[in-house]
Amino acid sequence: MPLWEAVDLCEQLLLDMGSHLYASASDWSYPMSRQEMFATALLARVINATAGKGDKPWLPDWPWPDESKVAESVTDEERATLKALLNSRSAFGQKRTEA
Numbered sequence: 177m178p179l180w181e182a183v184d185l186c187e188q189l190l191l192d193m194g195s196h197l198y199a200s201a202s203d204w205s206y207p208m209s210r211q212e213m214f215a216t217a218l219l220a221r222v223i224n225a226t227a228g229k230g231d232k233p234w235l236p237d238w239p240w241p242d243e244s245k246v247a248e249s250v251t252d253e254e255r256a257t258l259k260a261l262l263n264s265r266s267a268f269g270q271k272r273t274e275a
């Protein structure tokens with residue numbers, strides 16, 4: 177197999193949401209194609225629509241990491257420093273950096 181075909185194959189696998197390579201590169205726990213994603217979302221919609229009033233809504237186990245469980249990696253001081261740096265370099269933020 178020529179090198180360009182191997183590169184093209186790897187590129188296609190990185191774009192296919194149902195491949196293990198895409199899941200690994202995206203930090204997903206398992207691969208999930210778009211069809212499976214839409215089917216799971218539809219199932220969640222049906223289950224929640226037919227659930228009784230006051231029942232807790234059913235949330236599917238999605239493959240990507242839960243953002244609420246990820247620890248904050250930027251401190252408030254770092255955030256303020258980065259925001260000031262962004263405002264100083266931004267063409268839109270130079271006039272109104274205090275706002």
